[in-house]
Amino acid sequence: MSTTWHVPEDDLRAYVQGELDTPRLWSADTHLAACADCRALLAQVGDPVALDAGWERLDAELDAPRRGFVESLLVRIGVADHTARLLAATPVLRRSWLASVVLLLVMTVGAVYTADSPTMFLALAPLLPLAGVALSFGPVLDPTYEMAVVAPLHGFRLLLTRTVAVLAVGLALNGLATLALPSYGLAALAWLLPALALTATGLALTARLGPVLAPALVGGAWTALLLAAEASRHGSGTLAPFTAAGQGIAAGVAALAAGLLYAARDRFDSSSARVLFGDSSDGGAL
Numbered sequence: 567m568s569t570t571w572h573v574p575e576d577d578l579r580a581y582v583q584g585e586l587d588t589p590r591l592w593s594a595d596t597h598l599a600a601c602a603d604c605r606a607l608l609a610q611v612g613d614p615v616a617l618d619a620g621w622e623r624l625d626a627e628l629d630a631p632r633r634g635f636v637e638s639l640l641v642r643i644g645v646a647d648h649t650a651r652l653l654a655a656t657p658v659l660r661r662s663w664l665a666s667v668v669l670l671l672v673m674t675v676g677a678v679y680t681a682d683s684p685t686m687f688l689a690l691a692p693l694l695p696l697a698g699v700a701l702s703f704g705p706v707l708d709p710t711y712e713m714a715v716v717a718p719l720h721g722f723r724l725l726l727t728r729t730v731a732v733l734a735v736g737l738a739l740n741g742l743a744t745l746a747l748p749s750y751g752l753a754a755l756a757w758l759l760p761a762l763a764l765t766a767t768g769l770a771l772t773a774r775l776g777p778v779l780a781p782a783l784v785g786g787a788w789t790a791l792l793l794a795a796e797a798s799r800h801g802s803g804t805l806a807p808f809t810a811a812g813q814g815i816a817a818g819v820a821a822l823a824a825g826l827l828y829a830a831r832d833r834f835d836s837s838s839a840r841v842l843f844g845d846s847s848d849g850g851a852l
């Protein structure tokens with residue numbers, strides 16, 4: 567890095583203890599991801615064993631592969647180096663995950679053509695961005711999860727950065743699949759507002775229920791809603807969520823959940839985030 571600014575030692579001490587406040591926490595997060603000197607200093611002021619182990623694992627994950635396709639692309643379009651690396655380390659942006667999503671979408675579109683109805687596509691499409699965002703958090707799939715061990719990371723800004731990236735990919739893939747359904751016109755885009763509503767609700771609930779239970783509940787609720795709509799549908803009419811009224815409600819839910827998420831932003835920035843993302847089995851703040 568060309569900058570000569572480094573995280574002050576007092577800030578590092580507060581950082582280790584989870585007491586550094588935003589926006590200084592964000593500056594420290596960003597800088598530490600790129601500066602080995604400050605990480606070394608952080609290791610000295612913090613619990614040396616836990617920190618060393620955490621950063622070593624993180625370094626290994628982040629440094630092992632040379633700059634991949636996604637990361638190169640991000641850097642080329644002007645994303646800062648360390649942000650690109652964080653985003654590229656988001657597992658859902660990896661090719662294997664993308665490939666399975668594409669496969670799922672192709673199968674869905676195939677099913678739509680066979681059934682001559684966009685309903686199944688409209689029902690599944692909103693779940694994909696939710697699943698993508700959910701999968702980008704949590705210890706099993708996320709190498710940068712080690713950062714949550716190292717420091718009270720997984721801050722709100724990191725959450726938003728990743729969510730926007732994952733959501734953009736998910737929405738773009740859904741959009742491409744929609745193009746494969748030209749005969750349904752704009753009606754084939756009726757998944758978009760439900761997708762935003764489900765993702766925003768899932769994230770807002772994640773602040774309270776943790777990164778596993780929240781998206782599972784939201785996905786289950788969407789499925790239950792569709793089954794109820796199917797049961798009460800008259801003939802071959804449009805399912806309730808995809809009518810004009812249903813779309814309006816979806817937009818309202820998306821806006822409300824975005825507001826709740828913003829109100830809960832501190833939960834992602836404080837050291838309680840460590841509890842939240844560290845061990846979902848102890849329930850966090852139920």
Ligand SMILES: [Zn+2]
Pocket residue numbers: 571572573597601602603604
């Ligand atoms: Zn530094």
